[in-house]
Amino acid sequence: MTSSFNVRSAGGYEQLMGRWSKRLALLFVDFAGLSDGERVLDVGCGNGSLTFFLPQAAKIKEIVAIDYSPIFVDEVARTNTDPRISVRQADATALPFEDKAFDLALCLLVLHFVSDPDKAIAEMRRVVRPGGVVAAAVWDHMGGMPGMRMMLDTAAVLDENSHDFRRNYCFRPMTAPDEMKNSFVSQGLASVEQTSLLIRMDYQSFDDYWMPFTGGDGPLGHYVSNLEAGLRERLKAAVRGAYEAGRPDGPRSFASVAWACRGVVPG
Numbered sequence: 001m002t003s004s005f006n007v008r009s010a011g012g013y014e015q016l017m018g019r020w021s022k023r024l025a026l027l028f029v030d031f032a033g034l035s036d037g038e039r040v041l042d043v044g045c046g047n048g049s050l051t052f053f054l055p056q057a058a059k060i061k062e063i064v065a066i067d068y069s070p071i072f073v074d075e076v077a078r079t080n081t082d083p084r085i086s087v088r089q090a091d092a093t094a095l096p097f098e099d100k101a102f103d104l105a106l107c108l109l110v111l112h113f114v115s116d117p118d119k120a121i122a123e124m125r126r127v128v129r130p131g132g133v134v135a136a137a138v139w140d141h142m143g144g145m146p147g148m149r150m151m152l153d154t155a156a157v158l159d160e161n162s163h164d165f166r167r168n169y170c171f172r173p174m175t176a177p178d179e180m181k182n183s184f185v186s187q188g189l190a191s192v193e194q195t196s197l198l199i200r201m202d203y204q205s206f207d208d209y210w211m212p213f214t215g216g217d218g219p220l221g222h223y224v225s226n227l228e229a230g231l232r233e234r235l236k237a238a239v240r241g242a243y244e245a246g247r248p249d250g251p252r253s254f255a256s257v258a259w260a261c262r263g264v265v266p267g
Contacts, residue, residue: 005069005113005218005219006216006217006218006219006221006222007069007071007072007217007218008071008215008216008217008221009071009215009217010047010071010072010074010075012212012215012216012217012221013046013047013072013217013218014047015211015212015215016212016213016215016217016218016220016221017046017109017217017218018046018047018049020199020201020256021046021047021049021050021108021109022049022053023199023200024049024108024109024137024197024199024258025049025050025053025108026053026057027197027198027199027260028050028106028108028135028137028197028258028260029050029053029054029057029106031135031137031195031197031260031262032104032106032133032135032260032262033104033133033135033262034054034057034058034060034104035058035103036058036059036060037059037060037061038058038060038061038103038104039060039061039062039063039064039101039102039103039104040054040060040062040063040064040102040103040104040105040106041063041064041065041066041095041097041101041102041104041105041106041124041127041128042054042063042064042065042066042106042107042108043066043092043095043105043106043107043110043120043124044066044067044068044092044107044108044109044110044113044114045065045066045067045072045073045076045087046067046072046108046109046110047072047075047076048065048072048075048076048079048080048087049108050106050108051063051065051076051080051085051087052079052080052082052085055082055084055085060084061084062084062086063082063084063085063086064086064087064088064097064102065085065086065087065088066087066088066089066090066092066095067087067089067090068089068090068091068092069089070089073087073088073089092107092110092114092120092123093114093115093116093119093120093123094123095123095124095126095127097127098127099126099127100127100128100129100130101127101128101129102127102128102129102132103128103129103132103133104128104132104133104134104135105124105125105127105128105132105133105134105135106135106136107120107124107134107135107136107137108136108137109137109138109139109258110136110138111136111138111173111174111180112138112139112141112172112173112174112175113172114173117173117174117180117183118183118186118187121134121136121183121184121187121189122187122188124136125187125188125189125263125265128265129265130265130266130267131264131265131267132264132265133262133263133264133265134184134189134262134263134264134265135260135261135262135263136174136180136260136261137197137258137259137260137261138172138174138175138180138258138259139175139256139257139258139259140175140196140257140258140259141169141170141171141172141175142170142171142175142176143257144196144255144256144257144258144259145254145256145257146254146255146256147201147203147209147254147256148169148220149170150239150242150243150254151213151220151239152165152166152169152170152220153166154235154238154239154242155223155235157238158231158234158235158238159227159231159235162223165219165223168219169219169220174259175259177259178194179259180194180259180261181194181261184261184263185263188266189263189264189265189266190263190264190265190266191263191264192261192262192263193261193262193263194259194260194261195259195260195261196257196258196259196260197257197258197259197260198255198256198257198258199255199256199258200253200254200255200256201253201254201256202251202252202253203251203252203253203254204250204251205249205250205251206240206243206244206249209243209252210236210239210240210243213225
């Protein structure tokens, strides 16, 4: 098992995270840099948020997308209409490509779910040509996700069995300050830069916020869907109170921050 991210359906993931990764993709590509005529590897493509944005950002020569989940691979293949894009199932820690095959390797919201993220970074470095770029972004689970922490911290009050889950969620690999940057350096990448990328997660109502967690996708979805029914209803009521914060139900907006790193493959 090379990924700890559980996915049950492409549609469920889209509501849980895909709609937000689309927003993040724009900022991520701007940070990573992209030029016409390049061959790009998208490592951990999910529903294709980054994959399908890349041709809008530059006149890309070729985009190869990989993901460990066959659900995501099937979804990208089903929705793709661009002949420059291909998708296949593969392991981020053992990329099935020759050395120096790409100009860029991009990895959006994936490294913190990979069994060996250092190996994944090393593999991206291997398949990118000298002078090419490796870039990745992960959510700042501990300090940059107030919308998700609202759920986690409420659960910790109601369910003592959630404490280990909260700790594991908040301190996933590559999500601490400088952790990803240090890994980029240790894997031999040069001119390593780190930044923070901020988007807003905008919900129309409490149901728009809550319902994606009930489908079982992602860590929080897995936790919520496996709760005993009575505890799940108590958690829902308590989280609703936190979401509404004493005002009528309606739109709410949460700042969400990701760590991003880029490095250059040495010549």
